[in-house]
Amino acid sequence: MNDTEAAEEITVLCPICNRTHTYPIDVDRSLIMYFEAPRDTTPKERSFTKLFICLKTGEDFQGTVTLLESVYERILDLTVRSPQDG
Numbered sequence: 334m335n336d337t338e339a340a341e342e343i344t345v346l347c348p349i350c351n352r353t354h355t356y357p358i359d360v361d362r363s364l365i366m367y368f369e370a371p372r373d374t375t376p377k378e379r380s381f382t383k384l385f386i387c388l389k390t391g392e393d394f395q396g397t398v399t400l401l402e403s404v405y406e407r408i409l410d411l412t413v414r415s416p417q418d419g
């Protein structure tokens with residue numbers, strides 16, 4: 334098995350310092366194989382509530398992340414990583 338690391342990132346508005354912070358995320362996706370084309374190929378929005386750490390104060394807060402999920406994949410989970418600066 335080969336774990337590909339998608340370099341994705343998200344930006345959330347921090348309720349503690351009222352600024353936006355950007356965090357790298359790991360998205361756990363599972364691909365779906367269709368033998369026939371699915372009827373509806375509109376991507377769906379999937380929301381996850383995660384804990385973030387304010388990059389300014391170090392306090393944590395809950396934020397909601399919305400990702401688009403295509404019909405060919407299922408987003409199982411996502412992990413928020415802390416940005417490593419410097």
Ligand SMILES: [Zn+2]
Pocket residue numbers: 347348349350351352354386387388389390
């Ligand atoms: Zn903040």
